[in-house]
Amino acid sequence: xxxxxxxxxxxxxxxxxxxxxxxxxxxxxxxxxxxxxxxxxxxxxxxxxxxxxxxxxxxxxxxxxxxxxxxxxxxxxxxxxxxxxxxxxxxxxxxxxxxxxxxxxxxxxxxxxxxxxxxxxxxxxxxxxxxxxxxxxxxxxxxxxxxxxxxxxxxxxxxxxxxxxxxxxxxxxxxx
Amino acid sequence: xxxxxxxxxxxxxxxxxxxxxxxxxxxxxxxxxxxxxxxxxxxxxxxxxxxxxxxxxxxxxxxxxxxxxxxxxxxxxxxxxxxxxxxxxxxxxxxxxxxxxxxxxxxxxxxxxxxxxxxxxxxxxxxxxxxxxxxxxxxxxxxxxxxxxxxxxxxxxxxxxxxxxxxxxxxxxxxxxxxxxxxxxxxxxxxxxxxxxxxxxxxxxxxxxxxxxxxxxxxxxxxxxxxxxxxxxxxxxxxxxxxxxxxxxxxxxxxxxxxxxxxxxxxxxxxxxxxxxxxxxxxxxxxxxxxxxxxxxxxxxxxxxxxxxxxxxxxxxxxxxxxxxxxxxxxxxxxxxxxxxxxxxxxxxxxxxxxxxxxxxxxxxxxxxxxxxxxxxxxxxxxxxxxxxxxxxxxxxxxxxxxxxxxxxxxxxxxxxxxxxxxxxxxxxxxxxxxxxxxxxxxxxxxxxxxxxxxxxxxxxxxxxxxxxxxxxxxxxxxxxxxxxxxxxxxxxxxxxxxxxxxxxxxxxxxxxxxxxxxxxxxxxxxxxxxxxxxxxxxxxxxxxxxxxxxxxxxxxxxxxxxxxxxxxxxxxxxxxxxxxxxxxxxxxxxxxxxxxxxxxxxxxxxxxxxxxxxxxxxxxxxxxxxxxxxxxxxxxxx
Numbered sequence: 182x183x184x185x186x187x188x189x190x191x192x193x194x195x196x197x198x199x200x201x202x203x204x205x206x207x208x209x210x211x212x213x214x215x216x217x218x219x220x221x222x223x224x225x226x227x228x229x230x231x232x233x234x235x236x237x238x239x240x241x242x243x244x245x246x247x248x249x250x251x252x253x254x255x256x257x258x259x260x261x262x263x264x265x266x267x268x269x270x271x272x273x274x275x276x277x278x279x280x281x282x283x284x285x286x287x288x289x290x291x292x293x294x295x296x297x298x299x300x301x302x303x304x305x306x307x308x309x310x311x312x313x314x315x316x317x318x319x320x321x322x323x324x325x326x327x328x329x330x331x332x333x334x335x336x337x338x339x340x341x342x343x344x345x346x347x348x349x350x351x352x353x354x355x356x357x
Numbered sequence: 358x359x360x361x362x363x364x365x366x367x368x369x370x371x372x373x374x375x376x377x378x379x380x381x382x383x384x385x386x387x388x389x390x391x392x393x394x395x396x397x398x399x400x401x402x403x404x405x406x407x408x409x410x411x412x413x414x415x416x417x418x419x420x421x422x423x424x425x426x427x428x429x430x431x432x433x434x435x436x437x438x439x440x441x442x443x444x445x446x447x448x449x450x451x452x453x454x455x456x457x458x459x460x461x462x463x464x465x466x467x468x469x470x471x472x473x474x475x476x477x478x479x480x481x482x483x484x485x486x487x488x489x490x491x492x493x494x495x496x497x498x499x500x501x502x503x504x505x506x507x508x509x510x511x512x513x514x515x516x517x518x519x520x521x522x523x524x525x526x527x528x529x530x531x532x533x534x535x536x537x538x539x540x541x542x543x544x545x546x547x548x549x550x551x552x553x554x555x556x557x558x559x560x561x562x563x564x565x566x567x568x569x570x571x572x573x574x575x576x577x578x579x580x581x582x583x584x585x586x587x588x589x590x591x592x593x594x595x596x597x598x599x600x601x602x603x604x605x606x607x608x609x610x611x612x613x614x615x616x617x618x619x620x621x622x623x624x625x626x627x628x629x630x631x632x633x634x635x636x637x638x639x640x641x642x643x644x645x646x647x648x649x650x651x652x653x654x655x656x657x658x659x660x661x662x663x664x665x666x667x668x669x670x671x672x673x674x675x676x677x678x679x680x681x682x683x684x685x686x687x688x689x690x691x692x693x694x695x696x697x698x699x700x701x702x703x704x705x706x707x708x709x710x711x712x713x714x715x716x717x718x719x720x721x722x723x724x725x726x727x728x729x730x731x732x733x734x735x736x737x738x739x740x741x742x743x744x745x746x747x748x749x750x751x752x753x754x755x756x757x758x759x760x761x762x763x764x765x766x767x768x769x770x771x772x773x774x775x776x777x778x779x780x781x782x783x784x785x786x787x788x789x790x791x792x793x794x795x796x797x798x799x800x801x802x803x804x805x806x807x808x809x810x811x812x813x814x815x816x817x818x819x820x821x822x823x824x825x826x827x828x829x830x831x832x833x834x835x836x837x838x839x840x841x842x843x844x845x846x847x848x849x850x851x852x853x854x855x856x857x858x859x860x861x862x863x864x865x866x867x868x869x870x871x872x873x874x875x876x877x878x879x880x881x882x883x884x885x886x887x888x889x890x891x892x893x894x895x896x897x898x899x900x901x902x903x904x905x906x907x908x909x910x911x912x913x914x915x916x917x918x919x920x921x922x923x924x925x926x927x928x929x930x931x932x933x934x935x936x937x938x939x940x941x942x943x944x945x946x947x948x949x950x951x952x953x954x955x956x957x958x959x960x961x962x963x964x965x966x967x968x969x970x971x972x973x974x975x976x977x978x979x980x981x982x983x984x985x986x987x988x989x990x991x992x993x994x995x996x
Binding site for chain 2: 194196199201206
């Protein structure tokens with residue numbers, strides 16, 4: 182008789198369990214269909230030198246990181262110090278993709294905050310972003326020697342993610 | 358200096374709220390009167406302190422004090438004053454402060470309007486509310502302080518999300534929160550009576566008007582939100598089954614069940630355990646809603662910035678509040694005596710059935726809302742649950758509920774001769790069937806779903822009319838009776854609106870040049886021209902459309918596409934021409950080149966009946982609340 186009055190409590194405990202697990206999951210993180218596929222090809226002007234272009238084909242043979250950023254993106258500023266750290270470490274080449282931005286704004290921001298990128302591709306109308314399935318900035322891709330996307334990270338890279346996910350993957354890919 | 362006073366007031370409020378939460382409960386337990394009397398002054402002090410804190414935050418917005426981080430993030434010197442005020446609750450910290458301030462407002466109302474109640478009961482109720490206030494204040498002070506400084510101060514603020522720069526936003530959150538938070542009163546009454554072991558008809562009578570008041574606010578808040586989404590988001594829909602919408606709708610469904618269940622407890626002393634459980638559930642779901650919205654465990658159009666620390670805090674708070682009340686429930690509820698016996702054909706049975714349908718529908722909405730999270734937590738993949746699930750699950754549950762709603766009010770307590778009820782109702786059934794067949798044909802197209810919608814709506818209307826006629830013959834109807842009729846009529850109006858829009862709306866996405874005409878629902882809409890106009894903190898591209906029917910000019914429509922200076926996202930401001938039987942909705946899309954524009958036009962028959970129905974429901978609630986019974990009984994207790 183008394184047991185039935187415990188049912189609501191039990192249901193609630195189960196619910197809380199799920200919510201607690203849910204807190205550690207990111208609902209925005211959608212598995213990218215591009216993982217283990219070739220990085221989509223593109224050729225767009227570079228940010229700093231508008232007369233030159235950049236294409237992922239030029240990176241063939243090395244492991245590299247593509248970081249999608251923009252001057253209007255607040256979270257990118259948060260991520261910036263981590264990117265600078267990557268650049269300083271010299272472990273992996275970092276290429277930027279300046280997404281739906283104004284050239285002068287982007288250059289001003291790099292000047293003020295420091296430029297961690299070897300170079301940035303300038304995707305003014307967001308065409309490249311569409312091919313890469315960019316739906317939030319910043320996004321980061323790790324691409325291997327054969328030009329295959331191995332990791333996609335949505336949102337700012339934190340030092341933990343850098344140490345636990347990106348660096349180990351990069352060094353593993355560089356060994357192979 | 359001033360914002361520091363706000364922070365100080367909040368800290369002080371936490372201390373006093375702890376006194377309010379602990380001492381009266383201890384006093385009530387040990388029968389110490391000197392502790393009981395602390396409840397009211399403590400609640401008043403908390404209210405005063407929170408009012409000061411809230412006022413200071415509002416002042417910081419008004420004065421453009423961008424040295425306050427929250428202000429810098431949500432306001433801007435160009436923002437019009439009205440929206441600066443609305444921006445106070447435009448973000449996480451401010452909306453939580455509003456939540457707590459409203460909780461304290463409810464507390465003060467209870468403490469002022471309950472002079473006639475048993476002082477032990479009042480002390481317990483205020484104590485429970487004080488504990489909730491303390492928990493939330495602790496949350497605000499540790500993770501979400503709205504008075505945090507930004508040093509050096511920002512030159513200018515980041516401004517409020519343009520979507521939220523709308524009169525709807527100024528009123529929608531306070532209304533909704535009044536409803537959400539209002540269920541805390543019913544919850545506190547339920548806990549207080551579990552603590553005292555006095556779960557009786559008197560408890561139900563005290564809780565009823567408070568529950569109804571909260572329900573009225575929640576109804577209006579949800580309706581305002583839906584209306585805002587309709588005209589502001591530019592998608593033309595009125596309900597999207599978004600997790601945040603669901604988070605407000607689930608407590609509404611349970612609250613509706615609670616309203617009806619309380620009636621049984623008051624009148625017949627029955628369903629006590631069930632009613633208490635509903636009261637606990639309604640508030641728990643409000644807290645759960647807050648958790649879902651504020652923790653970011655689900656994706657939603659209400660994409661708020663999230664901080665995992667906040668999620669953990671709310672989850673712990675939720676577990677403590679709900680967990681302890683359910684433990685209390687499991688311990689104390691079995692001691693309840695059963696109410697009066699009733700037969701299978703009685704009002705009790707009908708209300709119980711209605712309750713079951715409401716709770717099942719709430720459960721299915723909750724399941725759909727949490728399903729992506731459950732699946733993700735079990736590592737079964739990432740999915741999202743959309744309107745098809747909700748429509749195909751929710752609507753079938755509502756159909757029998759609406760049928761029951763037409764019969765329930767005819768039955769009497771304890772036992773009813775169903776044959777007599779049928780004899781009185783056959784006419785209503787006939788009208789309903791007739792309407793269900795005739796109206797779709799008048800509208801030009803018969804579909805089964807439309808037929809069913811009209812059948813149910815007219816079933817309710819006809820049944821209600823017959824009840825009113827019969828009641829007039831017997832004697833003067835009470836406010837409660839009128840309230841019920843008005844609220845149920847509101848449901849019928851709502852159903853008509855939903856059915857009409859669902860079955861007969863017309864939508865056209867067209868490419869238009871100046872001078873071109875598009876026809877929807879028998880109306881001609883001509884694009885007269887497009888111009889650029891400045892706004893206070895944006896620049897707009899404004900289209901002018903003329904609306905004509907059969908050659909008669911009806912109105913001009915001015916949809917806009919706004920670029921706010923502070924944001925990169927352009928905003929669409931749809932233009933809507935409203936009349937009692939239809940809306941014409943025009944929204945301006947992108948420029949397609951060659952001076953052609955993408956234009957979306959809707960003809961939405963009876964769409965305003967959806968929100969009109971909600972207004973009727975709320976009005977019904979207000980009428981029921983104002984019934985003499987509550988006041989008379991209170992006086993008698995006092996005397």
